């Protein structure tokens with residue numbers, strides 16, 4: 001059991017901190033956002049993540065988990081300090097490291113001499129060396145730093161922590177590396193020990209490759225539409241080849257979230273800095289950037305103009321099982337619909353009930369409310385609540401059941417015989433009206 005601190009109580013920091021406490025460590029999560037810390041101290045999570053609230057409650061009850069805005073209090077007794085602050089994209093596409101620098105400067109004076117700093121935030125390759133210099137300078141003594149990238153997916157982050165495919169530890173010094181390895185002693189995952197820049201590169205390459213699979217299947221989906229093939233079957237057939245793998249071959253309106261978009265552009269930026277041409281990486285980003293507009297073209301092909309049409313947008317988050325709207329493709333879809341003159345109402349199982357105002361559009365509390373009197377429905381997130389809403393119910397509420405499914409939530413066969421128009425991604429269109 002070790003005394004640990006986590007700097008940055010966002011998605012990655014909170015999941016990491018709370019799950020490490022569940023492994024038996026004593027964890028203090030620190031964040032500069034006082035509201036967030038007050039909420040956490042009051043026992044409420046500032047985000048929606050399945051299974052996390054229960055772990056939070058258990059570990060605060062045992063005293064293994066605490067929260068503070070005070071950097072000294074957070075790190076003064078810590079043997080290990082995780083850095084999990086944001087690394088948002090800059091305008092030029094590079095990763096903004098100012099939060100990392102702020103966090104380092106705020107904790108460095110209070111660090112124990114032999115504590116280990118553990119970088120969880122996604123940082124460009126080569127950041128380790130710069131952060132090490134900053135740490136040694138601001139702490140006034142050599143500080144041990146290890147790269148330990150995260151691979152958590154929102155919506156399944158707790159499971160991903162306890163059953164991760166691998167734990168990556170990047171260090172030039174075996175001693176802090178083995179300290180970090182033993183923190184995960186109760187996690188049955190293989191451990192990769194390597195140098196820091198390789199660890200940083202494993203993170204970026206993994207995200208870029210997953211993004212590549214998505215852009216590839218979306219490109220194949222366009223071909224399927226032209227050839228009359230079915231992308232879902234194509235993906236199933238491809239995925240049976242173990243060299244390809246079945247995961248991340250779901251065609252749709254493109255990838256979003258706080259990681260893939262910013263990590264692919266940050267990698268593009270790093271390549272440009274090194275004068276390395278990366279045409280594949282550029283195409284991954286380009287295919288994804290175009291995908292919402294490719295999808296909206298189906299709507300315009302159906303209606304010609306949607307000026308004054310009532311559109312229900314179903315699913316606002318970038319994926320199901322999270323309340324995260326960051327870089328959500330649904331926002332681009334909504335902007336394009338509004339640009340074309342449609343009157344948009346949004347529905348999302350989590351966001352609608354959160355009381356949040358989202359993107360200046362009215363939010364319906366139920367599917368039925370969103371669909372009532374609508375001329376078209378556009379599905380953007382494959383929430384269970386949406387998948388479980390039978391296709392034959394759409395005509396019961398809509399003025400005319402024109403359904404554009406950006407996440408292939410329903411088998412096309414389910415539309416047969418129904419008075420509706422059903423268009424999706426990479427699959428045959430069903431015209432029942």
Ligand code: UDX
Pocket residue numbers: 007008009010011012013030031032033036084085086087088099100102103120121122150258
């Ligand atoms: C972040 C990064 O975006 C991602 O690249 C990285 O891999 C992991 O951490 P996420 O946890 O989703 O991802 O970020 P976010 O939810 O924005 O949380 C960051 C937290 O750090 C916020 O709560 C913010 O208030 C806090 N923060 C930021 C600090 O505590 N100190 C700072 O100086 C800056």
Ligand code: UDX
Pocket residue numbers: 150151152153154155207210214247248249250251252253254255256257258259260318319
């Ligand atoms: C991702 C990585 O999966 C995770 O390892 C990393 O740590 C952080 O970034 P996350 O952004 O939470 O996780 O979501 P993910 O499940 O990867 O989905 C990202 C986007 O891709 C979503 O918008 C999702 O809808 C889309 N997606 C995913 C597809 O369009 N098709 C797929 O087959 C899979």
